[in-house]
Amino acid sequence: MQQHDVASSGQQLNVGVPVHIEEEAKEDSVPRELSPIANSLVKAFEYDHTAPVDEKIKVNPLISRVATWYEKFRNAMDYREEEVVLRAAIERILKRRILFGGTGKTIASPLIRELAWARYFKEDSLSESSIETVSQKIDLYLGLRENLLSVEVLSESNINEWIYHLLSSDIEHMLNKQREKEMIGAFMFEIIKDHIQIAEMDEQTKNVQVFIAIRRAFAKDDIAFLRFHLFSQFFDTVTSKNLEKISSSFFSIYSEIQKQLNHPKKEAIFGYIKSKTAVFLILEDITRFSTGKVREVLTNEKELERVVMEACESRYASISSKVRRAIIRSVIFLLLTKAFFAFAVEGTFENYFYGSVLWSSMIVNITIPPLLMIIVGLFIKVPRKANSKRILEYIKKVLFEENPGLGDPFVIKKSSDKNKNMDIVFRFLWFFAFFVTFGAIVWVLQKVHFNFISKGVFIFFLAIVSFLSYRIGLMSKVYTVEERQGWNTPIVDFFFMPIIRVGRHLTDGIAQINILIFIFDFIIETPFKGIFAFFEQLFLFLHAKREGLE
Numbered sequence: 001m002q003q004h005d006v007a008s009s010g011q012q013l014n015v016g017v018p019v020h021i022e023e024e025a026k027e028d029s030v031p032r033e034l035s036p037i038a039n040s041l042v043k044a045f046e047y048d049h050t051a052p053v054d055e056k057i058k059v060n061p062l063i064s065r066v067a068t069w070y071e072k073f074r075n076a077m078d079y080r081e082e083e084v085v086l087r088a089a090i091e092r093i094l095k096r097r098i099l100f101g102g103t104g105k106t107i108a109s110p111l112i113r114e115l116a117w118a119r120y121f122k123e124d125s126l127s128e129s130s131i132e133t134v135s136q137k138i139d140l141y142l143g144l145r146e147n148l149l150s151v152e153v154l155s156e157s158n159i160n161e162w163i164y165h166l167l168s169s170d171i172e173h174m175l176n177k178q179r180e181k182e183m184i185g186a187f188m189f190e191i192i193k194d195h196i197q198i199a200e201m202d203e204q205t206k207n208v209q210v211f212i213a214i215r216r217a218f219a220k221d222d223i224a225f226l227r228f229h230l231f232s233q234f235f236d237t238v239t240s241k242n243l244e245k246i247s248s249s250f251f252s253i254y255s256e257i258q259k260q261l262n263h264p265k266k267e268a269i270f271g272y273i274k275s276k277t278a279v280f281l282i283l284e285d286i287t288r289f290s291t292g293k294v295r296e297v298l299t300n301e302k303e304l305e306r307v308v309m310e311a312c313e314s315r316y317a318s319i320s321s322k323v324r325r326a327i328i329r330s331v332i333f334l335l336l337t338k339a340f341f342a343f344a345v346e347g348t349f350e351n352y353f354y355g356s357v358l359w360s361s362m363i364v365n366i367t368i369p370p371l372l373m374i375i376v377g378l379f380i381k382v383p384r385k386a387n388s389k390r391i392l393e394y395i396k397k398v399l400f401e402e403n404p405g406l407g408d409p410f411v412i413k414k415s416s417d418k419n420k421n422m423d424i425v426f427r428f429l430w431f432f433a434f435f436v437t438f439g440a441i442v443w444v445l446q447k448v449h450f451n452f453i454s455k456g457v458f459i460f461f462l463a464i465v466s467f468l469s470y471r472i473g474l475m476s477k478v479y480t481v482e483e484r485q486g487w488n489t490p491i492v493d494f495f496f497m498p499i500i501r502v503g504r505h506l507t508d509g510i511a512q513i514n515i516l517i518f519i520f521d522f523i524i525e526t527p528f529k530g531i532f533a534f535f536e537q538l539f540l541f542l543h544a545k546r547e548g549l550e
Helices: 019-024 036-046 061-075 082-099 104-117 129-151 156-175 179-195 203-217 223-235 243-261 266-274 277-288 294-299 301-354 359-378 385-400 417-447 452-475 489-511 515-548
Strands: 196-198 410-412
Touching: 036 179, 036 294, 036 385, 061 082, 061 104, 061 515, 082 104, 082 156, 082 223, 104 129, 104 156, 104 515, 129 156, 129 243, 156 223, 179 196, 179 203, 179 277, 196 203, 196 266, 203 223, 203 243, 203 266, 223 243, 266 410, 277 294, 277 301, 277 385, 294 301, 301 359, 301 385, 301 452, 359 452, 417 452, 417 489, 452 489
Parallel strands: 196 410
Antiparallel strands: none
């Protein structure tokens, strides 16, 4: 997105067409077939972004294999979108090394090597020069942290969280450039923003909310990435030249970003934009795999139809494997982060009051969660060819029409007394659904003679599994446009949404205080990664000795 500093924006977030699309694109004749904004997009793809040749970082294959399996196991303990796993790994490594007094010079090299060990990047894709760049970035953010702590406006834990979020996002942004996604995201913003009309919201705020919703729906950004991208609208990137300016303006910008991230209309806007995302995800696939001939593919309707259909079929085929991975990760997540705590509480309670563990309720609580996950996987439906044709038609609209329509515009009218009264009624119905749903569950558990703690553990697992299952089910709908709801959908939503909402809060909240994760990150991982480093140096030493004999 186009960057604006605080002085030029008056401390307001400004989002629009990315500057690199306009500045880097070569002047070229505008084809009649493409709309002006689509032509700007294609010209940006035609710009040569060849990276300079640099010495690459190499790792031992044995070390890499073990480290990769360790990272898969560790990442299963955090339920995250695949798109943010790398950023989370960077944050985890930074926390561990900064905690022990690290600086840019002592952190950057081992950080890059740990990422290379775990194959977060393709082989020979990380360069030696990136170590110095990352080192400088770490020192800048540590300097920003010290400046903010000296003012004492926010708590130390809050400042630390922001610094880790911004720094980990910035490092991934440098190391893992998503050029196609950034440009398609900016293109999506320009197409969609004028189709959203919200009363009682100024144009500036609306654009920021559209930007946030696109980052969430299209790029799958987590809260850390959202903070980073909004932060970048004010300051571009942290440098030694603007460090003092950022330090003095940080708290006002912090307040503005928090205000935007907590806007009451954000979920409604996100829901609308999420329903339009499939079109741009397929368009991204086409541009990513049509290197050097993007214009030829997009302007030839027969070729465009062929590649769209192929891209859709490829994405549909990947849904089953993605769902399977998500189910496995979810089960591991439950067993490693929730089961230990819940069963320890249930077992302790039953031993104390009953003299032994009641294995019947324990077995039910152990077996139901994975069974529910498997059942959800069996009912996943893949989109059909009709969906691909709808995607093709929408792609043609966004490429060839100056004011493309992607269905009905999204409109929120001014609130009236009638709407406020209806809101009260809906809230009452929501609490009624909550009471009926959880009341029915407690009644059934009472009939099968679950004690108080066993009931709590069952509801605990059921809520979390319902949320994870709901998230897994959404994976199959990412590439669906104009989804039609069945007659029973509102009924199911009415009674199951309370459970899913509780599960979301439990999943997010308990993850913040998970003792097992702390043990892994700061007690087990530190010596474990130290052993990796030792053996890597040993293998290099032996290799050098072997070369000396040749």
